[in-house]
Amino acid sequence: MPTFPASTMIVGGVFLLCAATTVAGALIAALTARIIRSVCGLMICCLGLAGLYYFLHSPFLALMEILIYVGAVCVTIIFAVMLAEPEESVQDDKRASAVLWGGFAFLICAAIFWGLWQLGAHHDWTAPATRVNDGSVEAIGKSLLTTYSLAFELISLALLVAIVGALAIARTGRSKP
Amino acid sequence: MTPVPLFDRPVIYFTVAALLLAIGVFGLLRRRTLIGMLISGELIFSGASLNLMAFNRFKAPDPAVGQIFVLFIMGLAAAEIAIALSIILAVYRNYRSVKTRELTELKG
Numbered sequence: 001m002p003t004f005p006a007s008t009m010i011v012g013g014v015f016l017l018c019a020a021t022t023v024a025g026a027l028i029a030a031l032t033a034r035i036i037r038s039v040c041g042l043m044i045c046c047l048g049l050a051g052l053y054y055f056l057h058s059p060f061l062a063l064m065e066i067l068i069y070v071g072a073v074c075v076t077i078i079f080a081v082m083l084a085e086p087e088e089s090v091q092d093d094k095r096a097s098a099v100l101w102g103g104f105a106f107l108i109c110a111a112i113f114w115g116l117w118q119l120g121a122h123h124d125w126t127a128p129a130t131r132v133n134d135g136s137v138e139a140i141g142k143s144l145l146t147t148y149s150l151a152f153e154l155i156s157l158a159l160l161v162a163i164v165g166a167l168a169i170a171r172t173g174r175s176k177p
Numbered sequence: 178m179t180p181v182p183l184f185d186r187p188v189i190y191f192t193v194a195a196l197l198l199a200i201g202v203f204g205l206l207r208r209r210t211l212i213g214m215l216i217s218g219e220l221i222f223s224g225a226s227l228n229l230m231a232f233n234r235f236k237a238p239d240p241a242v243g244q245i246f247v248l249f250i251m252g253l254a255a256a257e258i259a260i261a262l263s264i265i266l267a268v269y270r271n272y273r274s275v276k277t278r279e280l281t282e283l284k285g
Contacts, residue, residue, distance in 0.1 A: 022193055042216050155249055161256075
């Protein structure tokens with residue numbers, strides 16, 4: 001079977017690009033001062049995450065990630081940014097207490113990352129002996145309509161309640177015309 | 178025997194997921210507006226989803242379960258965003274601000 005030259009290198013490079021995009025987008029989302037840039041960082045992070053899902057043999061979830069997160073969640077957040085103008089002032093970063101709490105938060109997060117990384121890297125997770133299906137879209141659809149049909153219906157109910165609740169909450173406090 | 182390619186090593190996915198969780202917690206502690214905290218919460222959701230998908234791909238006997246679980250996480254995240262943003266808009270209408278420092282009723 002003829003293969004494209006250096007295809008292994010190219011695939012590895014694309015994978016590293018996806019992982020780097022995810023981490024860089026998350027850093028942009030957490031560290032920039034302006035909220036609109038933070039939303040764009042979340043978009044970049046979700047694009048990289050979709051690539052990682054593709055490498056995890058799940059193109060269905062990669063599509064869903066782009067559709068739901070980039071297409072719906074980020075756009076909704078941008079609407080809220082335009083309506084509520086949430087600008088953080090830069091002067092607050094300069095004060096001693098802000099620097100102190102920032103360092104404290106960094107220490108906590110470094111400890112979380114270090115602990116999880118140690119667990120993931122050095123624990124001997126056992127691999128399964130057999131797979132019951134291939135994890136394709138067909139298998140997902142069969143599982144959704146048989147084993148997980150109740151959860152599937154409940155998630156649609158939860159989304160309906162969320163929509164009605166969001167409308168009800170956003171309506172209160174508005175002055176009558 | 179060829180070496181295991183980079184994208185078939187679970188430790189890389191675990192590392193990225195742990196980084197997402199750590200960055201999300203950092204943003205949650207550091208952000209001073211409600212919308213910024215919401216975005217950091219989404220990063221934590223993403224870290225959890227990636228971790229579940231990595232375990233689903235490499236360690237689970239039924240590869241469909243993890244994908245369905247992550248799909249449900251995405252649905253719940255969308256519902257949570259809708260509710261949280263409407264609450265944020267209601268808060269903004271009452272206080273004219275979404276900065277966490279200014280959302281106080283009592284003096285002192």
